[in-house]
Amino acid sequence: MQKIIEASNLRVSFGKTQVLKNVSMTLHKDKITAIIGPSGCGKSTFLRCLNRMNDMYDNFKLEGAISFKGDNVYAKETDVIEMRRRIGMVFQKPNPFPSSIYENVAFGLRIQNINDKKILDEVVERSLKKAALWDEVKDRLGNSALRLSGGQQQRLCIARTIAVESEVILFDEPCSALDPTSTRKIEDLILELKKHYTIIIVTHNMHQAKRISDFTGFFHLGELVEFGETKKIFEDAKEKLTRDYVRGDFG
Amino acid sequence: MTPLRLKEKVIESTFFLSSSLAIFINLAIIAILTFESYGFFHKVSPIDFFTDTQWTPFFYDKHYGILSLFAGTFLTTVIALAVALPVGLISAIYLSEYSHSRFRVSVKPMLEMIAAVPTVVYGYFALLFVTPLLKNIIPGLASFNSLSAGIVMGIMIIPLIASLSEDAIHAVPLMLREGAFALGATRLQVVRRVLLPAAFSGIAASVILGVSRAIGETMIVAIAAGLQPRFTLNPLVPIETVTSYIVQVSQGDAAAGTIEFQTIFVAGASLFVMTFILNTISYGLRKRYMQAYV
Amino acid sequence: MKKSFLKKLSRNEMNDRIFSVVGLLATLLGVGVFLVLLADVAMDGLKRLNWSFLTSFPSRNPFDAGILSAWVGTVWLMAVTGAIAIPLGIMAGIYLEEYGKRNKLAGFIEVNIANLAGIPSIIYGLLGLGLFVRFLDLGRSVLAGGATLALLILPIIILATREALRAVPVSLREASFALGATKWQTLKYQILPAAFPGILTGIILAMSRAIGESAPLIMIGALAYIAFLPQQLSDPFTALPIQIFNWVSRPQHEFAVNAAAGILVLLFITLMMNGLAIWLRYRFEKKVRW
Numbered sequence: 001m002q003k004i005i006e007a008s009n010l011r012v013s014f015g016k017t018q019v020l021k022n023v024s025m026t027l028h029k030d031k032i033t034a035i036i037g038p039s040g041c042g043k044s045t046f047l048r049c050l051n052r053m054n055d056m057y058d059n060f061k062l063e064g065a066i067s068f069k070g071d072n073v074y075a076k077e078t079d080v081i082e083m084r085r086r087i088g089m090v091f092q093k094p095n096p097f098p099s100s101i102y103e104n105v106a107f108g109l110r111i112q113n114i115n116d117k118k119i120l121d122e123v124v125e126r127s128l129k130k131a132a133l134w135d136e137v138k139d140r141l142g143n144s145a146l147r148l149s150g151g152q153q154q155r156l157c158i159a160r161t162i163a164v165e166s167e168v169i170l171f172d173e174p175c176s177a178l179d180p181t182s183t184r185k186i187e188d189l190i191l192e193l194k195k196h197y198t199i200i201i202v203t204h205n206m207h208q209a210k211r212i213s214d215f216t217g218f219f220h221l222g223e224l225v226e227f228g229e230t231k232k233i234f235e236d237a238k239e240k241l242t243r244d245y246v247r248g249d250f251g
Numbered sequence: 252m253t254p255l256r257l258k259e260k261v262i263e264s265t266f267f268l269s270s271s272l273a274i275f276i277n278l279a280i281i282a283i284l285t286f287e288s289y290g291f292f293h294k295v296s297p298i299d300f301f302t303d304t305q306w307t308p309f310f311y312d313k314h315y316g317i318l319s320l321f322a323g324t325f326l327t328t329v330i331a332l333a334v335a336l337p338v339g340l341i342s343a344i345y346l347s348e349y350s351h352s353r354f355r356v357s358v359k360p361m362l363e364m365i366a367a368v369p370t371v372v373y374g375y376f377a378l379l380f381v382t383p384l385l386k387n388i389i390p391g392l393a394s395f396n397s398l399s400a401g402i403v404m405g406i407m408i409i410p411l412i413a414s415l416s417e418d419a420i421h422a423v424p425l426m427l428r429e430g431a432f433a434l435g436a437t438r439l440q441v442v443r444r445v446l447l448p449a450a451f452s453g454i455a456a457s458v459i460l461g462v463s464r465a466i467g468e469t470m471i472v473a474i475a476a477g478l479q480p481r482f483t484l485n486p487l488v489p490i491e492t493v494t495s496y497i498v499q500v501s502q503g504d505a506a507a508g509t510i511e512f513q514t515i516f517v518a519g520a521s522l523f524v525m526t527f528i529l530n531t532i533s534y535g536l537r538k539r540y541m542q543a544y545v
Numbered sequence: 546m547k548k549s550f551l552k553k554l555s556r557n558e559m560n561d562r563i564f565s566v567v568g569l570l571a572t573l574l575g576v577g578v579f580l581v582l583l584a585d586v587a588m589d590g591l592k593r594l595n596w597s598f599l600t601s602f603p604s605r606n607p608f609d610a611g612i613l614s615a616w617v618g619t620v621w622l623m624a625v626t627g628a629i630a631i632p633l634g635i636m637a638g639i640y641l642e643e644y645g646k647r648n649k650l651a652g653f654i655e656v657n658i659a660n661l662a663g664i665p666s667i668i669y670g671l672l673g674l675g676l677f678v679r680f681l682d683l684g685r686s687v688l689a690g691g692a693t694l695a696l697l698i699l700p701i702i703i704l705a706t707r708e709a710l711r712a713v714p715v716s717l718r719e720a721s722f723a724l725g726a727t728k729w730q731t732l733k734y735q736i737l738p739a740a741f742p743g744i745l746t747g748i749i750l751a752m753s754r755a756i757g758e759s760a761p762l763i764m765i766g767a768l769a770y771i772a773f774l775p776q777q778l779s780d781p782f783t784a785l786p787i788q789i790f791n792w793v794s795r796p797q798h799e800f801a802v803n804a805a806a807g808i809l810v811l812l813f814i815t816l817m818m819n820g821l822a823i824w825l826r827y828r829f830e831k832k833v834r835w
Contacts, residue, residue: 051723053719053722053723056715056718056719056722058646058647079253081255081725081726081727082725083725084722084723084724084725085724085725086725088723088724089719089723091716091719091720091723093716095714095716095717095719095720096720097717097720097721097735098717098738098739107721107724107726107734108724108725108726110734111724111725111726111727111730111734112725157720160720160724161723161724164724164725255727258729259727259728259729262729263640263644263728265636266636266637266639266640266644267640267644267645269632269633269634269636269637269640270636270637270638270640270641270645270651270654270658270703271650271654272633272637272699273637273654273657273658273661273699273700273703274653274654274657276657276661276672276696276699277657277660277661279672279675279676280664280668280671280672283671283672283675283676284668284671286675287675337571338571338574338575341567341568341571341572342568342571342572342574342575344564344568345564345565345568345569345571345572346572349564349565349568349569350568350569350572358572358573358576360823361575361576361579362575362576363819363823364579364816364819364820365575365576365578365579367750367753367754367757367815367816367819368579368582368757368812368815368816369756369757369758369759369786369811369812369815370757370759370760371757371759371786371789371790371793371808371811372582372586372757372789372808372811372812373582374790374793375586375789375793375801375804375805375808376582376585376586378793379585379589379793379801380581380582380585406575406578409574409575410575413572413575437557437558437560437561438561438564438565439557439560439561439564440557440561442564460663463663463665464665466665467664467665467666467667467668468665469665469666469667469759469760470759470760470786470790473760473790474790474793474794494665494667494760497667497670497671497764498667498760498763498764501670501674501763501764501766502763507679515671516671516675519667519668519671522665522667522668523664523668526663526664526665526668527660527663527664529663530659530660530663530664531660533663534659534663
C-alpha cells in the first residue's frame with residue numbers, strides 16, 4: 001500500500017476557536033478513506049485543509065504539516081492552483097456553475113487555456129461517462145446544469161473534477177442533500193472511481209462509511225480518536241468512545 | 252514568478268489602485284478647501300467670521316459673518332426634519348410591522364422613485380406650486396421663503412429615513428416580538444416598548460443621515476428660499492443657506508484668488524465639516540446595530 | 546373588575562387600529578405628493594413639449610427656446626462620466642470585496658468611500674472647480690464636468706459592485722477554486738457573470754443620479770446659454786438640469802413653462818432608468834436559485 005497524503009501534528013484554528021488539535025493521519029493511494037464523527041468535530045475542516053480550501057477564510061491558521069506525494073502542501077513555494085487541480089473536491093450541496101452541462105465539465109480545461117473543441121468534446125464525454133451521467137444528459141449537453149436533479153448535479157460535480165484529471169477526490173458529505181436513490185448511485189460511483197482515484201469522504205452516515213470505505217477515521221472534538229481499517233473500527237475498535245459512537249450511542 | 256501569477260498580481264494591483272483613488276479624492280477635497288480657506292482667513296479674522304451676524308461680501312460695507320448663512324441652513328433643515336422625521340418613521344413602522352408584504356413590495360419602488368427625482372425638479376415644485384399654495388393660507392408669506400423649501404426638502408428625505416429605519420426595525424429578531432406578543436401586547440405596544448428601543452441606534456443613524464442630506468441640499472433652497480443672507484428664524488421671509496450662497500457666487504464671475512472666490516470655499520469647508528461629523532456619527536451608529544443584530 | 550379589564554384592552558386595540566390607518570396615510574403621503582408634482586409639471590409643461598422644443602437652441606424669446614444644447618450636453622456628460630466612473634468603480638469594488646479583506650489599508654479605503662458617499666454634491670463641485678477646472682486646467686469643459694460627476698457617482702458604483710459580489714454564493718467560488726482556477730479566473734468566468742445584473746442595476750441608478758445633478762455643474766461653470774453643440778471634450782457645455790434651473794430662476798411665466806417642459810424630459814429619463822433598475826433587480830432576485 002502506497003501512501004499519498006500525510007498529515008502530521010495538524011493544529012487548526014479560526015480566530016480564537018481551535019478546531020483541530022494535533023491530528024496525524026496517513027491516507028493510502030487508490031483507497032477510500034471515510035472520516036466520521038459527530039457534527040462540529042472538525043472532520044470537514046480537516047478535509048478542506050488537504051487542498052487548502054480554508055485559505056479563503058481570513059482568520060484561518062494552521063500549524064503542523066500536510067504532504068502530498070512528499071511535497072509540503074502548505075509550503076510557501078507550493079503552487080496552490082496546480083495542487084487544487086490534483087486534489088479535487090466535491091461539496092456537501094451540489095454546486096454546479098450556472099452554465100450549461102457541457103461548460104461545467106469543460107470549465108476546468110478552459111481555465112488551463114485548453115479550448116480545442118475536439119479535445120473538450122472528448123474529455124466531456126469521457127468524464128460524464130465515468131461519472132455515470134452520460135446516458136442521462138448526452139442529448140442535452142447545452143441545457144443549464146441548474147435544471148438537473150440534485151443527484152444528477154452532484155454527479156456532474158464529480159465529472160467536473162474527473163475532467164481535470166485529479167488524483168485525489170475529496171468528498172464533503174456528498175449525499176447529505178440527496179434522496180436514498182441518488183445516494184445509492186453516488187455510492188456505487190465512488191466504489192467504481194476507487195480503481196483510479198484516491199478518495200476521502202467525510203460523512204455523518206455511519207452505514208455509508210461502513211458500506212464503501214477501506215479505512216475509517218473517527219474524529220471527536222477536534223481530535224482523531226481512532227484510525228484504522230473500516231472493518232476493525234466498526235467491529236473491534238480499541239477506544240470506548242469509538243465503540244459508543246459506531247453503536248449510535250451519541251452523535 | 253510564473254506568467255499566470257504575474258498576471259494575477261498585475262490585475263490585483265490595478266484594482267488596488269482604483270480603490271485607493273477614494274483616499275486621493277478625500278485628500279484632494281480637504282487640500283482644496285484648506286488652501287482657499289487659508290487665503291480667506293488671511294484677510295478675515297476667524298472671530299468675525301464666527302460671530303458677526305451679517306454676510307455681505309458684495310456690498311460696499313463688507314461683512315463675513317457665516318452665522319447668517321448657518322441660520323438659513325438651520326432653519327430649512329429643521330423644517331425639513333419636522334416633515335421627514337414623523338412621516339418617515341411612521342412609514343417605516345407601518346411598512347415593517349403592519350403592511351402586507353405585497354403592499355411593501357409595491358410601495359418601496361415608489362419611494363425609490365421619489366428619492367430619484369432630481370433636486371432641481373423639487374426646487375421648481377417648491378417655488379411654483381407649494382409657495383403659491385401656502386400663500387393662500389399664510390398671507391404674509393414671501394415669494395421666496397424657507398418654509399416651502401424646507402417642506403419640499405422634507406418630502407425628498409422621507410424615503411431615506413423610511414427605508415433605513417425600516418431596515419433597522421426589521422432587523423430586530425423575531426424572538427423579541429414573539430416574546431411581547433405572547434404577553435398579550437398589541438402591535439403598537441410591541442413597536443413602542445420593544446422595537447423602537449431595540450432599533451434605536453439604527454433609526455438614529457437614519458435620522459442623522461437625513462439631517463446631513465438636508466444641510467447639503469442645494470438646488471431646492473437656491474431656487475425657492477431666496478438669496479438673501481439673514482440672521483433670522485422666521486420661516487416666511489427670504490433667507491440664504493450655505494449651499495445656496497455657493498451656487499449664487501459661482502453663477503457670477505468671481506475671479507480666482509479674490510476674496511469673493513475664497514468665500515465659497517470657506518462656506519464649502521464649513522459644510523464639509525458639518526456633514527463629515529454627522530456622517531461619521533451615523534456610520535458609527537449603523538455599525539453598532541449591524542453588529543448587534545445582523 | 547372584569548369590565549375595566551376588557552375596556553382597557555379594547556382601548557389598546559383601538560390605538561392599534563388608529564395607527565394602522567395613520568401609518569398607511571403617512572406611507573402614501575410621499576407617493577401622493579409625488580403624483581401631485583407629476584400632475585403639476587405635466588399641466589404646465591405638456592403643452593410646450595413638441596419637436597421644435599427638442600431641436601431648438603435656447604433663446605431670449607421663451608417661445609423659440611428649446612433644449613437641444615441641453616440634452617446633447619447631457620449625453621456628452623454621461624459618456625464622459627460613464628467612461629471614467631464605471632470601470633474605476635467596478636475595479637475598486639472588486640478589490641475591496643474580493644482581494645483586500647484582510648489588510649488594514651483596505652479598511653481605511655472603505656472608510657474613505659463611506660465618507661465620499663455622504664459628501665454633499667456641491668462639495669464635489671468645489672472639488673471639480675479646484676482640481677479639474679483650475680489645477681489640471683481643463684477649463685469649463687465637458688471633460689471637467691464629466692469627470693466631476695464621475696467622482697460623485699464613484700462611491701455608488703463601488704458600493705453596488707460590492708453588494709452584487711457579496712450576493713454570489715460562496716459555493717460557486719469553492720467549486721471554481723477546487724478545480725484549480727486562479728482568483729482572477731474565478732472572478733472573470735464565474736463571479737462577475739453571476740454578479741452582472743446587480744452591478745448593472747447599480748450603474749443605471751448611479752447614472753440616473755448623475756443625469757439629474759445640477760449643483761456641481763453650476764460650480765464647474767456650465768453655462769445656460771450655449772447656442773452650439775460641443776464638438777470635443779474641451780468645449781463648454783450646458784446640461785438639462787442647468788437649463789431648467791436657469792428657466793426656473795426667471796420671473797416670466799413663459800420661462801417657467803419651458804422649465805416644466807424640460808422637467809418632463811428630465812423626469813422621463815430618470816424615472817425610466819430607475820424603473821429599469823428596479824425591474825432588473827426584481828427579475829434578478831427571482832432568478833437566483835443555486
